[in-house]
Amino acid sequence: xxxxxxxxxxxRDLLKKSGQIxxxxxxxxxAIPHVHAGENxxxxxxxxxxxxxxxxxxxxALSTKLGPTKLVAMADVFTDRLSDSYKQLKDTGVAGQxxxxxxxxFIDFExxxxxxxxxxxxxxxxxxxxxxxxxxxxTYAIEKGLNVFMEKPVAVDGPSARxxxxxxxxxxKKNLKVGVGLMxxxxxxxxxxxxxxxxxxxxxxxxxxxxxxxxxxxKESAPPxxxxxxxxxxxxxxxxxxxxxxGGCYSDFLIHHIDECCWMKGAWPVSAKGSGGRExxxxxxxxxxxxxxIEYTFGDGTKLYLEGRTIPGCFxxxxxxxxxTKGGAWISKDGHSPAKCRIFKGQKMEKHxxxxxxxxxxxxxxxxxxxxxxxxxxxxxxxxxxYNEVERGTEASLVSAMGRMAAHTGQELTxxxxxxxxxxxxxxxxxxxxDSPAPVQADKExxxxxxxxxxxxxREF
Numbered sequence: 001x002x003x004x005x006x007x008x009x010x011x012r013d014l015l016k017k018s019g020q021i022x023x024x025x026x027x028x029x030x031a032i033p034h035v036h037a038g039e040n041x042x043x044x045x046x047x048x049x050x051x052x053x054x055x056x057x058x059x060x061a062l063s064t065k066l067g068p069t070k071l072v073a074m075a076d077v078f079t080d081r082l083s084d085s086y087k088q089l090k091d092t093g094v095a096g097q098x099x100x101x102x103x104x105x106f107i108d109f110e111x112x113x114x115x116x117x118x119x120x121x122x123x124x125x126x127x128x129x130x131x132x133x134x135x136x137x138x139t140y141a142i143e144k145g146l147n148v149f150m151e152k153p154v155a156v157d158g159p160s161a162r163x164x165x166x167x168x169x170x171x172x173k174k175n176l177k178v179g180v181g182l183m184x185x186x187x188x189x190x191x192x193x194x195x196x197x198x199x200x201x202x203x204x205x206x207x208x209x210x211x212x213x214x215x216x217x218x219k220e221s222a223p224p225x226x227x228x229x230x231x232x233x234x235x236x237x238x239x240x241x242x243x244x245x246x247g248g249c250y251s252d253f254l255i256h257h258i259d260e261c262c263w264m265k266g267a268w269p270v271s272a273k274g275s276g277g278r279e280x281x282x283x284x285x286x287x288x289x290x291x292x293x294i295e296y297t298f299g300d301g302t303k304l305y306l307e308g309r310t311i312p313g314c315f316x317x318x319x320x321x322x323x324x325t326k327g328g329a330w331i332s333k334d335g336h337s338p339a340k341c342r343i344f345k346g347q348k349m350e351k352h353x354x355x356x357x358x359x360x361x362x363x364x365x366x367x368x369x370x371x372x373x374x375x376x377x378x379x380x381x382x383x384x385x386x387y388n389e390v391e392r393g394t395e396a397s398l399v400s401a402m403g404r405m406a407a408h409t410g411q412e413l414t415x416x417x418x419x420x421x422x423x424x425x426x427x428x429x430x431x432x433x434x435d436s437p438a439p440v441q442a443d444k445e446x447x448x449x450x451x452x453x454x455x456x457x458x459r460e461f
Contacts, residue, residue: 168390
């Protein structure tokens with residue numbers, strides 16, 4: 001669509017001017033009534049990928065107080081997911097901002113283009129499909145001049161990471177605002193902890209530890225492919241089970257712990273080594289390990305130890321910890337939100353040992369980081385401020401892939417080796433159609449190729 005003008009001002013100028021007022025009002029705690037929002041002030045949204053995370057992102061986008069927003073188009077490859085997402089959004093407090101008639105609901109592998117074609121330059125597209133498609137959809141968004149919110153991870157292997165780094169630079173040149181769904185970085189409580197760590201309250205940072213020890217999670221263990229669905233669509237529906245689609249459960253689940261620890265450290269690891277295994281798989285219907293144990297090393301020799309597990313009946317922990325020469329800290333505890341950040345006098349950091357707590361967030365009601373990341377993106381759009389999280393999101397994705405590949409191959413890897421790795425899981429993902437074969441194929445028994453540490457040393461499957 002063309003970019004309409006009023007009194008010589010482009011829509012981008014109108015967004016900028018109204019956005020500055022909107023951001024100032026919101027920061028003053030004053031919600032902007034929709035009655036003051038003309039059509040040119042409304043940021044239109046398109047949702048590409050209508051699963052649970054995409055639906056949540058859409059609700060957050062529509063809940064921002066930084067000026068009016070409206071959802072106008074939706075895209076997926078599954079009719080039921082799009083329908084369920086639409087119904088869920090219409091059943092919330094943002095229902096009045098959902099304007100998606102049947103003519104703007106698109107189903108197929110080209111649906112992302114049709115949804116983005118409903119937007120105007122300066123609007124926002126939400127890219128929340130499985131990560132394999134991120135670079136494909138981001139390329140089109142840049143061509144259309146759209147601001148972007150994309151879920152993590154943004155890359156699953158070396159080649160896709162290289163593409164995303166390059167695309168991030170192209171988006172900067174076009175002054176597009178891009179948010180990446182690593183919401184922990186927007187957490188107000190973690191920001192306070194970061195300031196205290198950097199001011200020396202726990203002394204020199206010596207060690208980081210992170211754990212996501214849980215039972216079966218999301219789509220990480222696929223059942224055998226049922227009748228009535230193609231192999232490709234089966235793998236996309238169970239995308240956490242397939243490395244090409246998501247980077248597997250390691251990249252999709254553990255990236256938040258990796259990212260928040262690296263944030264506190266102020267650096268990215270330069271190498272990784274690790275191990276893991278498949279313990280109780282009933283047939284090889286996915287490509288994941290059940291357990292992962294990774295040692296990341298930073299440039300100064302500091303370590304980050306990361307543990308992941310998806311086995312039922314075991315001890316559970318969902319947390320990240322920092323150890324310093326003067327004490328320790330919870331970076332997060334019992335989930336991503338609320339963070340429950342604490343600083344302790346020593347290294348034990350027991351939950352109920354209140355005498356050891358030096359600092360904690362003064363309120364039990366923490367601001368929601370999923371909403372904060374959207375408020376930050378919208379403030380940048382409305383105020384026309386530089387905002388591009390692609391480089392950081394890609395680095396977090398690459399570092400996650402480095403740890404995963406170290407475990408899958410049984411080798412110690414450097415960050416640069418991961419970056420240069422030529423094993424591209426799905427090199428023709430941009431050419432997929434509803435009738436395409438899947439990037440990985442099962443054998444006659446329905447088993448998929450899995451990592452073989454020590455045997456396959458330069459590729460993961």
